[in-house]
Amino acid sequence: MDGWQQLIFLLEGVPLTLSISIFSFLIGIAVGLPLAFIRVYEKEIGFVVDAYEKIWRGIPEIVLLLLIYFGLGPYFPFPFGNAFFVACFVLGLRSGANQSQIYRGAIRGVGDEQMIAGSSVGFSKWNSIWHIMIPQVFTFSTPGLASEYALLIKDSAYVYVIGLAEVTTRSLQLKAMPPVDFVTPFVLAAVIYIALTFPIAFTLDRWGNRRKKKIGL
């Protein structure tokens, strides 16, 4: 294959790389936001959140992918026999642990006064969180979320160990094809990853800064 064909072959892996990172990111929001609020506002059970974060952040993603796909997959083919599901599951729950820490800082940054103002107009604690805190917490966390998203794009490369044909897996396949070329496939893969992370992180950052200025955070 010449360079163009190699590039096209790699680009065919982009939808998979993107969908793994996007789904993981969304799972991370769904897990991380509640955890952060529980950690800040339900102090008695905060240790559960701490334990969750320590476990997911303490084990390498590769080990988790192998453990769940090859260890649990044969016993629970639904859902752990599905490599795409395992990829999103592992990266998403790990991202939840990261995002929980990002949001926790943001909650403190937004400040307790907003919660007090919420209860002064008759909101329950969880309604204040939903209507008042969460919109501000997202704005406040944009820099952290941008780098978390870039991290997920990069970490999606680990799923080559469970055989999903995303960009990294494809670059390995190219390496094994004639003509023998150990450089071009990986250089192209690197360029693709930069192209995937940079614009989104940049856009998110800029949106966040503009919004922050507007609401004076």
Added chain:
Amino acid sequence: MTEYVMEARHVYKTYRIKGTKKEDTKIVEAVKDVSLQIRKGDIKLIFGPSGSGKSTFLRCMAMLDIPDKGEIYLGDQCLTKPGVDLNKARARIGFVFQHIYLFRHLTALGNVELALRKVLKLPKEEARKRALAALEEVKVTECINKYPSQLSGGQAQRVGIARAIVRSPDIILLDEPTSALDPELTGEVIDTLRDLAKEGTTMLIVSHEMPFARDVAEEMIFYDEGHIIETGPPSLFFNAPNTDRAKQFMTRIINRTTRE
């Protein structure tokens, strides 16, 4: 049926201020056996030295701080009993904060509208209509689509007042509504409060705006070290308070006002 809109009976509240070291922890007795009754249409004004616990008492009235002991009544309902739906009760109380605390992610209109939509569950058009009327009442119609960070202090506080009155609460509690503002901006907020007073709004205000107090308050309450020291009509305090402490405080505050 009680004749009071709101009532505090023998309320106590202490809180801790944590120091850097354990032995630095201070216990502040902010409210010690305070009782107060407010009838419909009453305008009462609490004043006293800073750090005396006035704000804590006001927050206890709104159950934003939960009293350690004693009862708070909103009409016939005892709010300090366990199992009371405090959110529902707070929806019937307007609260205006010293540092305003507008919702930063919402425009002025959004701030006033939010509780109408999400707490009282009013339909969109009705909520909009009521919010606009409240904003008109505090005279900030020109900046309803601005965010709090784009408002002047006086405008922001008037939006804060609109947010408190828009639910037609039984009573409005105001915690030093002008003391965080630049002196030239306090006037517009005071004018808004005078308008509310004219309409017969029931208010309990912590404030040191003495000319305002003299004109609109039916009763002034001198508060120090967690107690109510003396209560009476403004004429009492402006002529000859009974207690020495109130006398000293009035002298100081009137001197300060005339100097400015």
